[in-house]
Amino acid sequence: GAGVSQSPSNKVTEKGKDVELRCDPISGHTALYWYRQSLGQGLEFLIYFQGNSAPDKSGLPSDRFSAERTGGSVSTLTIQRTQQEDSAVYLCASSLVAADPVQETQYFGPGTRLLVL
Amino acid sequence: AQSVTQLGSHVSVSEGALVLLRCNYSSSVPPYLFWYVQYPNQGLQLLLKYTSAATLVKGINGFEAEFKKSETSFHLTKPSAHMSDAAEYFCAVSVGGYQKVTFGIGTKLQVIP
Numbered sequence: 001g002a003g004v005s006q007s008p009s010n011k012v013t014e015k016g017k018d019v020e021l022r023c024d025p026i027s028g029h030t031a032l033y034w035y036r037q038s039l040g041q042g043l044e045f046l047i048y049f050q051g052n053s054a055p056d057k058s059g060l061p062s063d064r065f066s067a068e069r070t071g072g073s074v075s076t077l078t079i080q081r082t083q084q085e086d087s088a089v090y091l092c093a094s095s096l097v098a099a100d101p102v103q104e105t106q107y108f109g110p111g112t113r114l115l116v117l
Numbered sequence: 118a119q120s121v122t123q124l125g126s127h128v129s130v131s132e133g134a135l136v137l138l139r140c141n142y143s144s145s146v147p148p149y150l151f152w153y154v155q156y157p158n159q160g161l162q163l164l165l166k167y168t169s170a171a172t173l174v175k176g177i178n179g180f181e182a183e184f185k186k187s188e189t190s191f192h193l194t195k196p197s198a199h200m201s202d203a204a205e206y207f208c209a210v211s212v213g214g215y216q217k218v219t220f221g222i223g224t225k226l227q228v229i230p
Contacts, residue, residue, distance in 0.1 A: 004160065033215065042207060042220035043161075056216065091160055095215055106215045108153075108160030 002026075004109035006092050012115045013082055021077040021112045025094030029107075032075050034067055037089040037111070046090075049075065050097060082116045089113050119144045121208045123221035131229050136180075136195040138224050140208030143189065150191040151209040151218070152182055161207065167191060178202070203228045 005024045013019050025032050034046040045059040049069045060066070064082075069075040079086055095106040124139035142148055149168050153161040165176025172184040182193045193206060208221040 031215070035220075040222065042222040043209075045217060045219075048216050050216075093160070093215075104215060105163060106218075108162070110158065110160045 004092055004094050004107050006090075006109040006112050008112060009110065010113045010115075012117065014117055015084060016081055018078065018080045019082055019114065021079075021090050021114070023075045023077070023092030023094075023109060025073065025075070025092070026096075026107055027073075029094035029096050030072070031095045031097045031106075032069055033093040033095075033106070034075070034077050035091045035093065036061075037091055039088070043091065046077070079114075082114075084116050087114055087116045119148065119210045119212060119219050121210045121219060121221040123206075123208050123224050125224055126222065127225045127227065129227040129229055130198045132200055133197050136193070136198045136202065136226065138193040138206050138208075138226065140182075140191045140193065140221060141189050142191060142208075142210045144210055144212060146212050148210045148212060150182075150184060151211075152176065152180070152191075152193045153207045153209065153220075154178075155205045155207065155223075157204075164193070164206075198226075198228045200228050200230065202226060 007022045030051045032049040035043040037043050047067045048056040064080045067077045089111040091111045093106045093108045098104045120143045122141045151166045152164040155161045165174045167174050167184045175181045180195045205223045205225045207223045209218050211218040
């Protein structure tokens with residue numbers, strides 16, 4: 001597709017269950033980002049992948065959160081033993097990293113709305 | 118450390134009136150500044166970005182923002198509001214590329230017919 005896609009668009013789960021959220025970045029984009037958007041709050045950075053470099057996981061809120069990016073393309077964000085406070089919109093974005101950041105543009109997917117009951 | 122403060126979580130304007138959404142930033146080094154728009158059930162879309170070139174930045178949909186270092190501000194404006202401008206707007210700051218961008222909490226813009 002032409003843009004960043006995410007699946008599922010909505011996910012309802014029970015507390016304690018594991019969930020997997022998927023992101024398909026724009027083809028050729030080397031950078032991929034995950035953010036969390038909680039009600040009444042701005043976007044919170046979670047994790048950043050760039051090419052073959054080790055991901056920047058500094059934004060992950062706990063060890064229940066993990067993410068991987070296979071083949072430099074699709075990424076999966078996994079939340080284990082979900083808690084009610086994990087309820088949020090999880091946004092993925094991708095960009096084609098340029099030597100000059102001025103030239104770089106980040107594109108967001110529509111998000112996955114997660115509700116933990 | 119970097120941060121942004123968006124003044125006003127909700128702003129209402131009449132159709133055709135000036136839109137002014139306020140954003141103040143804090144950064145220890147010259148920042149890059151961004152405004153994004155989010156329509157219901159959609160991801161964020163970049164409206165415009167400031168990257169130390171011209172202080173007045175023009176973006177899509179008739180929006181523009183002016184970087185004022187003395188006021189540490191980057192307010193978003195549009196001369197005449199349209200109904201389609203109703204959305205949530207996010208100001209963001211970074212000290213380089215998109216890694217570690219810090220977002221504000223957002224301002225919901227309501228356009229009244």
